[in-house]
Amino acid sequence: MTVLLTLLIEPGRAEARREIAITPGTSILKAAHAAGVDVTATCGGRGRCTSCRVKFVAGAVPPASIGDEVQLGGALVREGYRLACQCVPIEAVTVELAPPLEERSFQILGAGPGLAGGVAIDSGVDKQVVKVALPREEHHQTSDVEQLAAAIGIAAAEVPAGVLTGLPLALRDDPAGVTVTTFAGRVLAVERGDTTSMRFGLAIDVGTTSVVTTLLELGSGEQMASVSSLNPQAVFGADLMSRIAFAQFDPGNLRKLHTRIVGLLNQHVAEVCRQSGVLAKWIYKAVVVGNTCMHHILLGIDPSWVGLAPYAPVMRHPLVVPARDLFLKLAPEARVCLLPIVAGFVGADAVAVALATRIYEGEALRVAVDIGTNGEVLLGSADRLWACSAPAGPAFEGGQIRHGMRGAAGAIDRVTIDDDVRIHTIGETAALGICGSGLLDLVAGLLDAGVIDWTGLIQVEARESLAPGLRERVVVRGEERQVIVLKAGEEGAPREIVLTQDDVRQLQLAKGAIASGIAMLLHVAGVPPGDVHELMLAGGFGNYLSIASAVRIGLIPGLPPDRIRYVGNAASLGAQICLLSERERARAAEVANRIEHVSLAAHPDFEQIFVDAMNFPPR
Numbered sequence: 001m002t003v004l005l006t007l008l009i010e011p012g013r014a015e016a017r018r019e020i021a022i023t024p025g026t027s028i029l030k031a032a033h034a035a036g037v038d039v040t041a042t043c044g045g046r047g048r049c050t051s052c053r054v055k056f057v058a059g060a061v062p063p064a065s066i067g068d069e070v071q072l073g074g075a076l077v078r079e080g081y082r083l084a085c086q087c088v089p090i091e092a093v094t095v096e097l098a099p100p101l102e103e104r105s106f107q108i109l110g111a112g113p114g115l116a117g118g119v120a121i122d123s124g125v126d127k128q129v130v131k132v133a134l135p136r137e138e139h140h141q142t143s144d145v146e147q148l149a150a151a152i153g154i155a156a157a158e159v160p161a162g163v164l165t166g167l168p169l170a171l172r173d174d175p176a177g178v179t180v181t182t183f184a185g186r187v188l189a190v191e192r193g194d195t196t197s198m199r200f201g202l203a204i205d206v207g208t209t210s211v212v213t214t215l216l217e218l219g220s221g222e223q224m225a226s227v228s229s230l231n232p233q234a235v236f237g238a239d240l241m242s243r244i245a246f247a248q249f250d251p252g253n254l255r256k257l258h259t260r261i262v263g264l265l266n267q268h269v270a271e272v273c274r275q276s277g278v279l280a281k282w283i284y285k286a287v288v289v290g291n292t293c294m295h296h297i298l299l300g301i302d303p304s305w306v307g308l309a310p311y312a313p314v315m316r317h318p319l320v321v322p323a324r325d326l327f328l329k330l331a332p333e334a335r336v337c338l339l340p341i342v343a344g345f346v347g348a349d350a351v352a353v354a355l356a357t358r359i360y361e362g363e364a365l366r367v368a369v370d371i372g373t374n375g376e377v378l379l380g381s382a383d384r385l386w387a388c389s390a391p392a393g394p395a396f397e398g399g400q401i402r403h404g405m406r407g408a409a410g411a412i413d414r415v416t417i418d419d420d421v422r423i424h425t426i427g428e429t430a431a432l433g434i435c436g437s438g439l440l441d442l443v444a445g446l447l448d449a450g451v452i453d454w455t456g457l458i459q460v461e462a463r464e465s466l467a468p469g470l471r472e473r474v475v476v477r478g479e480e481r482q483v484i485v486l487k488a489g490e491e492g493a494p495r496e497i498v499l500t501q502d503d504v505r506q507l508q509l510a511k512g513a514i515a516s517g518i519a520m521l522l523h524v525a526g527v528p529p530g531d532v533h534e535l536m537l538a539g540g541f542g543n544y545l546s547i548a549s550a551v552r553i554g555l556i557p558g559l560p561p562d563r564i565r566y567v568g569n570a571a572s573l574g575a576q577i578c579l580l581s582e583r584e585r586a587r588a589a590e591v592a593n594r595i596e597h598v599s600l601a602a603h604p605d606f607e608q609i610f611v612d613a614m615n616f617p618p619r
């Protein structure tokens with residue numbers, strides 16, 4: 001399967017239009033160059049300039065990358081501008097090449113505050129080459145570290161003990177000097193020779209189900225590598241409550257959870273270093289986001305009371321700790337920054353989503369929905385901000401679904417239903433299972449075809465009225481109602497793939513959690529859904545879910561399509577923004593303080609809202 005890319009080379013002139021069929025996974029820049037269309041790529045396609053910018057004029061705009069955020073900025077990103085080198089279309093799109101920007105947007109970012117458009121890079125990690133005058137005379141009244149501290153203008157006490165061990169050799173090894181790395185006025189490393197160009201950081205999003213680690217170059221924001229994997233704590237419980245129950249009042253089990261996540265993060269560090277050729281000792285800063293429970297467990301804090309009413313977290317403030325305290329194998333004195341928490345079930349990940357989506361800006365009311373096992377909903381504007389947790393469970397990530405799987409090769413990620421079921425798989429390989437986006441399409445299609453009714457019941461009794469292709473897929477086996485999505489051997493599937501009645505119920509619970517979260521915040525704010533100016537869908541949800549299917553099953557309100565957009569893994573993007581900008585990290589604390597937490601279960605109207613949200617909207 002290919003994706004149709006239409007390039008408007010000179011907008012308004014029909015002959016200056018090129019249509020290219022591209023293979024999935026190809027960036028717009030690569031596709032244009034392969035087709036012989038000149039697109040300027042000043043930085044060589046590394047997301048470090050704005051020369052390759054395009055503007056989307058038709059089709060779904062892919063989520064912004066950190067390169068888009070840094071180089072173009074939130075306002076242009078929202079207008080549909082993207083960097084062609086960072087942007088991979090997933091469906092037919094039309095883009096305008098190099099549309100003019102306002103002059104201010106052409107500034108190369110990275111030079112400090114005051115730059116308009118993108119995120120001004122000020123990671124706080126500074127490197128400088130210093131020549132240190134070593135003690136020469138035997139009657140000296142000084143030391144290596146005092147000489148170093150004097151050379152860089154800080155107190156010797158600001159040089160941590162961990163740096164002292166390698167100091168004498170480093171200072172004497174290279175007459176050209178040493179490279180001193182500092183963060184917020186504190187020395188993190190002293191290295192022999194000039195290593196000033198080696199300055200990297202990690203953005204880490206610890207989700208209940210998935211963990212994503214991204215390595216960025218701190219001077220430019222260039223993404224060097226990114227890895228994601230399942231959270232290995234999941235063997236001790238798929239959702240937060242079962243994870244908390246496992247650790248509750250049992251230090252041994254808490255240690256197991258802690259060890260699992262630290263072990264995974266160190267694997268991620270090794271992997272991003274392997275992919276990029278960066279040495280772990282050059283990683284000086286990490287920003288971690290995650291829900292309150294994941295945050296506490298990473299720090300080794302007992303989360304027991306997060307799971308007991310009134311669900312109070314142990315701490316909420318932002319925290320900076322040395323990497324070695326968390327047993328993370330970065331530069332030993334690297335700083336790990338944990339973003340602030342709002343409440344027991346509205347964590348640092350929600351703060352990161354608020355930051356990445358800029359929901360706290362502007363007059364228009366916007367909604368951000370982070371869809372995940374422990375999702376969150378945010379509603380607000382510059383005026384007020386509300387948030388609630390929306391614990392969807394793992395169904396959207398393929399969990400607790402008979403043939404569910406994550407959005408990996410072989411997962412059915414798109415389904416259309418006419419007189420039969422048509423599927424598409426990631427990687428266009430034989431179908432192994434169904435991921436969240438496929439599940440949504442499947443149920444939306446079955447609703448339209450009348451195979452599932454508004455209560456979620458698979459209509460076995462009414463199958464005679466269905467088209468023949470569909471009819472034979474609707475079955476009862478034992479007591480169980482099923483829809484056979486693929487028979488063994490169909491489309492090369494090695495085994496039968498079915499949707500069971502229980503799968504539909506799991507999806508209803510999951511979408512009910514999200515939909516009731518949105519409905520409750522609107523209810524608390526006293527505004528009708530139609531007043532929502534924009535609804536942003538966040539989360540690493542399989543591939544990208546179909547917005548039409550999300551509306552059809554009632555996961556999100558039926559707003560006009562141009563008011564709904566997918567913003568990708570906004571929690572990870574928020575962490576990346578805070579990694580590159582200390583100003584944004586400070587803003588995270590302000591935003592967290594502004595968010596008003598709404599406890600769903602404690603609200604007298606919640607039960608009715610949840611029951612309504614479980615049902616599917618009528619046709």
Ligand code: FES
Nearest residue numbers: 045047049052085
């Ligand atoms: S070529 Fe420089 S950002 Fe794409």
